[in-house]
Amino acid sequence: MKTQPIADSGLVSTRLSYGCMRIAGTWNPREITPEREAAGKAAVVAAYEAGYTLYDHADIYCAGGCEEIFGKVLKDVPGMRNEILIATKCGIRFPGDPNPDSPHRYDFSREHILASCEKSLRRLGVATIDIYQLHRPDLLMNPVEIAEAFTQLHQAGKVRFFGVSNFSPSFVRALQVHLPFKLVVNQVEIHLGRLDCFYDGTLDQCLELGITPLSWSPLGGGWLGTGGNFDPKHPKAEVRQSLLQLLDDTAGKYGVSRTVIALAWLMKHPSQIIPIVGSTKPENIRDAAQADDVDIEREDWYRILVAARGEGLP
Numbered sequence: 001m002k003t004q005p006i007a008d009s010g011l012v013s014t015r016l017s018y019g020c021m022r023i024a025g026t027w028n029p030r031e032i033t034p035e036r037e038a039a040g041k042a043a044v045v046a047a048y049e050a051g052y053t054l055y056d057h058a059d060i061y062c063a064g065g066c067e068e069i070f071g072k073v074l075k076d077v078p079g080m081r082n083e084i085l086i087a088t089k090c091g092i093r094f095p096g097d098p099n100p101d102s103p104h105r106y107d108f109s110r111e112h113i114l115a116s117c118e119k120s121l122r123r124l125g126v127a128t129i130d131i132y133q134l135h136r137p138d139l140l141m142n143p144v145e146i147a148e149a150f151t152q153l154h155q156a157g158k159v160r161f162f163g164v165s166n167f168s169p170s171f172v173r174a175l176q177v178h179l180p181f182k183l184v185v186n187q188v189e190i191h192l193g194r195l196d197c198f199y200d201g202t203l204d205q206c207l208e209l210g211i212t213p214l215s216w217s218p219l220g221g222g223w224l225g226t227g228g229n230f231d232p233k234h235p236k237a238e239v240r241q242s243l244l245q246l247l248d249d250t251a252g253k254y255g256v257s258r259t260v261i262a263l264a265w266l267m268k269h270p271s272q273i274i275p276i277v278g279s280t281k282p283e284n285i286r287d288a289a290q291a292d293d294v295d296i297e298r299e300d301w302y303r304i305l306v307a308a309r310g311e312g313l314p
Helices: 034-050 061-076 110-124 143-155 169-176 202-209 237-254 258-267 282-293 298-309
Strands: 003-005 012-014 017-019 054-056 085-090 129-134 159-165 185-189 212-216 274-277
Touching (some): 085 110, 110 143, 159 212
Parallel strands (some): 185 212, 212 274
Antiparallel strands (some): 003 012
């Protein structure tokens, strides 16, 4: 697979990332069976053998269960840790954490960031996280406090670089101005069914500041991918159907799958979007990896954009 730099960090990643949110097969750690764990391990190994080098995690994925499964793969596959980059996230706290009456909330307090990082390191079985991200904007975010936590983790050798996820440009600016080092990624939802980042300044800011955008759910949860479909009662059903037909036609032109075209469309953008592939089926993981070989022509790119918009350009 082709590679690209992550911002100006010196880190180099494949042009696609593998997302580990589904490798436990459940969001409840008590429901992780030996069969589910084996399937999750097989998915990670398939991604590794297909060449993916950036692996996306979060502490909330199966309440840490996904990080634990990944840590077991690292133990089973000699040399894997030295050939990959590990990214994980913190900051989301679900109801009941830590007390029964605790609400769903976001927590960027210094104490929570430090404690969450320690837990992720332990579950992953590694000494250092390559990219540590804040998961969703905390409206009580104190940039100075975050800077203190990040600096402590970096100086202790526990985190190499930092990023954010689901941050608007204004949130990125508010945090970045107080940090002693540059944020290297912003992980946001970008796909043909969600074009907001192309128009709200998110990708413009990535170009301006040299931040690498990571695309979560690049296939819209699956409906944009090969064999995927959507609820016919969806309010934009007609637009989506026309878009899928065009994607299929374009895939035929380039001799690849619909999945590959949908991913390659994102990767055409000059901000160098890295799609996070989340399938746990080895054949789908391998197929998606072909997207970095497809350079969609500008005319085709705009045809797909117009179809996704459901209306002509201004």
